[in-house]
Amino acid sequence: MADLRCNIAGVTSPNPFWLASAPPTDKQYNVERAFEAGWGGVVWKTLAEAGPPVVNACSRYGSVDYNGQRMIGLNNIELITDRPLEVNLREIEAVKKAWPDRAMVVSLMVPCEEDAWKNILRQVEQTGCDGVELNFGCPHGMSERGMGSAVGQVPEYIQMVAAWCKQHTRLPVFVKLTPNITDIRHAARAAAAGGADAVSLINTINSIVSIDLDNMAPQPTVAGKGTHGGYCGPAVKPIALHMVADIARDEATRHLPISGIGGISNWRDAAEFIALNCGSVQVCTAAMRFGFGIIDEMVDGLNQWMDSKGYQTLDDFRGQAVPNVTDWQYLDLNYKTIAKIDQDKCIECGLCHITCEDTSHQAISKTKTADGQRIYTVIDDECVGCNLCHLVCPVPDCISMVEVDNGLPYMNWTQHPNNPMSK
Amino acid sequence: MKSVRKSNEKRGHDIASGRLPAATIKDNFSDLHPPLTELQAQAESARCLFCHDAPCIEACPTDIDIPNFIRKISTGNLIGSATTILSANIMGGTCANVCPVEELCELKCVMNTAEHKPVTIGRLQRYATDHLFARDTQPFQRAADTGRRIAVIGAGPAGLSCAHGLAMHGHRVDVFEARPKAGGLNEYGIAAYKMLNQRAAREVQFILDIGGITLHTGQALGKKLRLAELRDQYDAVFLGLGHNVANRLGLEHEDTAGMHNAIDYIERIRQEDLSSLPIGRRIVVIGGGSTAIDIAVQSKKLGAESVTIVYRRGARQMSATWYEQQLAQTNGVLIKTRAMPVQVLIDDDGLTGMVFETTRLDAAGKLQGTGERFEWPVDVAFKAIGQSLDLSAVGHELDTIQLQHGRIAIDAEQRTSLSDVYAGGDCVPGPDLTVHAVQDGKLAAQAIHRSFARESSHG
Numbered sequence: 001m002a003d004l005r006c007n008i009a010g011v012t013s014p015n016p017f018w019l020a021s022a023p024p025t026d027k028q029y030n031v032e033r034a035f036e037a038g039w040g041g042v043v044w045k046t047l048a049e050a051g052p053p054v055v056n057a058c059s060r061y062g063s064v065d066y067n068g069q070r071m072i073g074l075n076n077i078e079l080i081t082d083r084p085l086e087v088n089l090r091e092i093e094a095v096k097k098a099w100p101d102r103a104m105v106v107s108l109m110v111p112c113e114e115d116a117w118k119n120i121l122r123q124v125e126q127t128g129c130d131g132v133e134l135n136f137g138c139p140h141g142m143s144e145r146g147m148g149s150a151v152g153q154v155p156e157y158i159q160m161v162a163a164w165c166k167q168h169t170r171l172p173v174f175v176k177l178t179p180n181i182t183d184i185r186h187a188a189r190a191a192a193a194g195g196a197d198a199v200s201l202i203n204t205i206n207s208i209v210s211i212d213l214d215n216m217a218p219q220p221t222v223a224g225k226g227t228h229g230g231y232c233g234p235a236v237k238p239i240a241l242h243m244v245a246d247i248a249r250d251e252a253t254r255h256l257p258i259s260g261i262g263g264i265s266n267w268r269d270a271a272e273f274i275a276l277n278c279g280s281v282q283v284c285t286a287a288m289r290f291g292f293g294i295i296d297e298m299v300d301g302l303n304q305w306m307d308s309k310g311y312q313t314l315d316d317f318r319g320q321a322v323p324n325v326t327d328w329q330y331l332d333l334n335y336k337t338i339a340k341i342d343q344d345k346c347i348e349c350g351l352c353h354i355t356c357e358d359t360s361h362q363a364i365s366k367t368k369t370a371d372g373q374r375i376y377t378v379i380d381d382e383c384v385g386c387n388l389c390h391l392v393c394p395v396p397d398c399i400s401m402v403e404v405d406n407g408l409p410y411m412n413w414t415q416h417p418n419n420p421m422s423k
Numbered sequence: 424m425k426s427v428r429k430s431n432e433k434r435g436h437d438i439a440s441g442r443l444p445a446a447t448i449k450d451n452f453s454d455l456h457p458p459l460t461e462l463q464a465q466a467e468s469a470r471c472l473f474c475h476d477a478p479c480i481e482a483c484p485t486d487i488d489i490p491n492f493i494r495k496i497s498t499g500n501l502i503g504s505a506t507t508i509l510s511a512n513i514m515g516g517t518c519a520n521v522c523p524v525e526e527l528c529e530l531k532c533v534m535n536t537a538e539h540k541p542v543t544i545g546r547l548q549r550y551a552t553d554h555l556f557a558r559d560t561q562p563f564q565r566a567a568d569t570g571r572r573i574a575v576i577g578a579g580p581a582g583l584s585c586a587h588g589l590a591m592h593g594h595r596v597d598v599f600e601a602r603p604k605a606g607g608l609n610e611y612g613i614a615a616y617k618m619l620n621q622r623a624a625r626e627v628q629f630i631l632d633i634g635g636i637t638l639h640t641g642q643a644l645g646k647k648l649r650l651a652e653l654r655d656q657y658d659a660v661f662l663g664l665g666h667n668v669a670n671r672l673g674l675e676h677e678d679t680a681g682m683h684n685a686i687d688y689i690e691r692i693r694q695e696d697l698s699s700l701p702i703g704r705r706i707v708v709i710g711g712g713s714t715a716i717d718i719a720v721q722s723k724k725l726g727a728e729s730v731t732i733v734y735r736r737g738a739r740q741m742s743a744t745w746y747e748q749q750l751a752q753t754n755g756v757l758i759k760t761r762a763m764p765v766q767v768l769i770d771d772d773g774l775t776g777m778v779f780e781t782t783r784l785d786a787a788g789k790l791q792g793t794g795e796r797f798e799w800p801v802d803v804a805f806k807a808i809g810q811s812l813d814l815s816a817v818g819h820e821l822d823t824i825q826l827q828h829g830r831i832a833i834d835a836e837q838r839t840s841l842s843d844v845y846a847g848g849d850c851v852p853g854p855d856l857t858v859h860a861v862q863d864g865k866l867a868a869q870a871i872h873r874s875f876a877r878e879s880s881h882g
C-alpha cells in the first residue's frame with residue numbers, strides 16, 4: 001500500500017482528501033461523521049465576525065442533470081455559515097481535540113478592514129486549528145457586501161488582506177481564489193506577494209443553471225425570483241484544472257502549494273489535480289451528492305493506482321504533468337495522427353461517419369454489404385486527426401488515433417513558414 | 424404399426440369455468456409488460472446512441488424514426504415523440520405492445536452487440552404513445568376535402584391504416600366491416616394481456632377522430648356489397664380482408680365437441696367475461712406459431728391444469744419466436760416437438776383424447792411419421808395451424824383478381840391486378856403481423872393518393 005500522507009504548507013493529514021468549506025463542514029456533527037468515514041481533513045464552513053449571522057434564502061440549490069444523471073453540475077445561492085461564531089469556534093476546538101491527526105483548516109470571511117481580520121484570527125487560533133483559508137471566492141450575496149469574490153477579483157486587495165493575515169497569525173494562510181476573473185495568475189501572484197502559504201482553488205463559478213419555463217424565473221427560485229449562484233461539481237473540473245495548471249507553471253507562483261478544488265468526485269480526478277502539483281484536494285459536490293461514504297473509493301482507488309505505477313508517496317507523482325502543459329505555439333505541428341477503426345469492435349452505429357461528414361472533414365466513408373452490414377472506413381488522406389470520431393464512438397478502444405511517421409522534424413508555430421512573425 | 428402407449432387417466436370432458444378465483448384471473452390477464460416508469464424511460468432513452476442510418480429503423484416495417492422518437496422522450500417532449508411514431512405508424516400504440524420486437528427493431532439495435540441487450544424500443548414506444556392517448560391529444564389534421572371517395576373493405580389494421588392515410592389527404596372513406604366491431608384481430612384476436620383497457624377500441628376512435636371516415640359495421644363484401652358496384656361508385660377500393668378461415672388438420676372427427684379452432688376461442692377470451700369462461704382441464708394445442716402460443720398461455724392463465732403444445736417439427740422450426748416459446752414455458756406450458764396428431768378419440772359427448780405419432784425427417788428432408796404412437800386423454804384441443812383466405816367465403820367477388828399462393832397478388836404499390844383495387848394486410852403475401860398490415864395500408868393510401876394526382880395532372 002502506498003503512503004497517502006499529505007503535508008501542504010505545514011498542514012498534515014493522513015490522506016489528501018479534504019472536504020471543502022461548504023455545507024458538509026458546517027458543524028461538529030457533519031465533520032465528525034466525515035472523519036469517522038475516513039476523510040483526511042476539512043476546511044470548516046466559512047466563518048464571519050461576531051454579531052448577527054447571515055440569513056440564508058430558500059431554496060438554495062439548482063442542478064444540471066444530463067442524460068438521466070443527476071448533478072453533473074450544482075449551483076448554490078447559499079451564503080457563509082449562518083450559525084453564531086462562538087458556537088462554531090467551540091465545535092472546531094472540540095473536533096480538533098478529538099481528531100488530532102486530521103487537518104482542520106478554518107475558512108474566514110470578514111469585511112476588508114485590518115482590525116476585522118486581526119480580531120477573528122486571534123479567536124480562531126485559540127481553537128487549535130491547523131490553518132486558515134481566506135474565502136475570496138464566494139460569488140453571490142457576500143460579494144454585494146464587499147467581501148468574497150469582490151476581494152478576490154482585485155489582486156491588490158488579495159495581496160493586502162493576505163499580508164494582514166500573515167502579520168496577525170502564526171497559522172498557515174491559504175488564500176481561496178475565485179475563478180470569476182479573466183486570468184487566475186494575477187490573483188495567485190497577488191496571494192504570493194502578500195505572503196500566502198498556499199492557494200486553494202477554485203471556488204464556485206457565476207452561473208444560472210436553468211430557467212424554470214413555467215415560472216419564467218431562474219432556478220433555484222425564491223418566491224418567484226432567482227439570482228446567479230455559484231457553479232460546481234463535475235462540470236467545472238476542466239476549468240479548475242486549467243487554472244491550477246496556470247499557477248503551477250507561472251514563474252511567480254510555481255513554488256506555491258495548491259489545494260485543488262473543483263468537481264473532484266473520485267480517485268482519478270484527485271490524481272489529476274495532484275499531477276498538476278496540488279498538495280491536497282478538496283471535495284464538496286460529490287459528498288453532497290452521495291454522502292461521505294465515497295471516501296473509501298477515493299482512498300482505495302488512489303492507493304491501487306499508485307501501487308500499479310510504483311509510486312510510494314504522493315510526492316512521487318506530484319506535479320509530473322506540469323512540464324507537459326505548454327502553450328499552443330510550442331506544439332509540434334508536424335506531428336500527425338489519423339483515426340483507425342477496429343472493425344471487429346464496431347457496432348455499426350454510424351456516429352463516427354455522420355459527425356465527421358456533417359461537422360468535420362468527410363473522412364469516414366460508409367458502405368453497405370449485400371447482407372446489410374454497414375462498414376465505416378477512415379479515408380486516410382482526408383483524416384486531419386482531429387479526434388472527433390474517437391470521442392464520439394460509444395465502444396471503448398474501437399477507434400484509436402494512430403501516429404503516422406511522416407519523417408518530419410519537430411516544428412512549432414514560432415518556426416513555421418506560415419507564421420508572419422517567424423524568421 | 425408399433426404399439427400405442429396409453430395413459431390410464433380418465434378420459435375427456437372435464438371442462439369448467441372459474442378454475443381460478445376471479446381476482447387471480449384478472450391478475451393473470453394484466454399487462455404482459457408493465458409500462459415503464461418515468462425513471463425507467465429516462466434511463467432507457469439515455470441508452471439509445473442516436474445512430475445514423477439506424478439499423479433499427481430499417482428493421483421496423485413501418486420505418487418509424489426510432490432514434491428521433493427516443494431522443495424526444497429523453498428531452499421530455501412526449502407528445503412530439505408520439506407524433507413521430509404515429510405519423511409513420513398510426514397504430515404505433517398497438518404495435519408497441521404486440522410487435523415481436525425480438526425479431527424486428529430490437530433485433531437490429533446496435534446495443535445488442537455493445538451490451539448484449541437492445542434498447543427496449545417497444546416499451547419506449549408505448550411510453551410515448553400512452554402519454555398522448557392519456558391526454559386525448561389529436562396530433563393530426565385532415566386536409567381540405569378533395570371530393571374523392573374510396574371504399575375500404577375490412578376494418579382491421581390494414582383497412583384502418585389505409586383509411587387514415589387517405590382521410591389525411593382530404594379524401595372521403597367509407598369503411599365496410601363484416602363484424603359488429605372495428606379493429607380486426609386487434610379487437611378479436613391478439614392476446615388479451617397485450618391489449619388491455621379497450622386499447623383496440625380506443626385506437627379505432629382515435630383514427631376516426633380526424634374526420635372524413637365513415638365506418639359501416641355489419642356490412643360484408645360478398646353479401647350485400649358487390650365489388651363491381653363499389654368500383655363503380657368509388658374512385659378506388661382497398662381490400663383489407665385478413666384471413667377468413669382456419670386451416671384444418673384433415674382428421675376424422677376434427678369438428679367434434681371439445682375440438683376448437685384456436686382463433687374462435689381466442690375471440691371468446693377477448694370478448695367475454697373471463698371469470699365465467701369455461702376452460703378444459705387437460706389441453707392440447709396443435710401448431711407452432713404465435714396463435715398456438717397465445718391460446719396455450721391464455722388457457723394456462725384461465726386455470727387449465729395442463730397445457731401442451733404439440734408441434735410436428737423442432738423448436739427451431741416453430742414460427743413462434745424464441746421469446747414467445749419462453750413466454751409459454753415460463754407460464755407452465757409444455758412444448759412437445761416432433762409429434763403430430765393422427766387420430767381424434769371420441770365418445771358420445773365428443774372429444775376424449777388424441778393419438779399422436781412421433782416424426783422424423785427422411786433422407787430428403789421430408790417430414791414423416793416414425794410409426795411410434797402415443798395416446799393422451801384430452802378435455803379440449805385447440806387447432807392453431809394457421810389461417811387462410813377462402814375466396815368462396817367472400818362470394819366469389821374476387822374471382823377476377825389475380826392470386827399468388829392463395830392470397831391476393833399485389834405490386835410494389837399494393838395495387839391488385841384490377842388497377843383501381845388495392846389490397847394489404849394478411850390477405851396479401853408477406854408476414855402476418857399487425858405492423859406489416861399497417862404499413863400495407865399506409866403504402867396503399869399513398870399510392871391511391873398519387874394515382875389521383877396523376878389523373879388530375881393528365882386532365
Ligand SMILES: Cc1cc2nc3c(=O)[nH]c(=O)nc-3n(C[C@H](O)[C@H](O)[C@H](O)COP(=O)(O)OP(=O)(O)OC[C@H]3O[C@@H](n4cnc5c(N)ncnc54)[C@H](O)[C@@H]3O)c2cc1C
Nearest residue numbers: 577579580581601607608643644665848849855856857860
Ligand atoms: C391469435 C392471433 C394473435 C396474433 N398476435 C399478433 C401479435 O401479437 N403481434 C402481431 O404483430 N400480430 C399478431 N397477429 C397477426 C395480426 O393480428 C394480423 O397480421 C393483422 O391483424 C392483420 O391485419 P388485417 O387488417 O390484414 O386483418 P384483420 O385484422 O384480420 O382484419 C380484417 C378485417 O376485415 C374484416 N373482413 C373480412 N372479410 C370481410 C368481408 N368480406 N367484408 C367486410 N369485412 C371483412 C374482418 O372482419 C376484419 O375485421 C395475431 C394473429 C392472430 C390470429
Ligand SMILES: Cc1cc2nc3c(=O)[nH]c(=O)nc-3n(C[C@H](O)[C@H](O)[C@H](O)COP(=O)(O)O)c2cc1C
Nearest residue numbers: 020021022046076135203232233262263283284285
Ligand atoms: C452549497 C455550497 C456552499 C458553499 N459555501 C462555501 C463557503 O462557505 N465557503 C467557501 O469557501 N466555499 C464554499 N463553497 C464552494 C466549495 O467549497 C467548493 O469550492 C466548490 O463547491 C467546488 O468544489 P466541488 O466541485 O467539489 O463542489 C460552497 C459550495 C456549495 C455547493
Ligand code: SF4
Nearest residue numbers: 346347349350352393
Ligand atoms: S462510431 Fe464506432 S461503433 Fe459507431 S460506426 Fe463508428 S467505429 Fe463503429
Ligand code: SF4
Nearest residue numbers: 483518522527528545
Ligand atoms: S412498430 Fe413495431 S417494429 Fe416498428 S418500432 Fe414499433 S415496436 Fe418496433
Ligand code: SF4
Nearest residue numbers: 471472474479532533
Ligand atoms: S439501433 Fe438501438 S441505439 Fe441505435 S438508434 Fe436504434 S434504438 Fe438507438
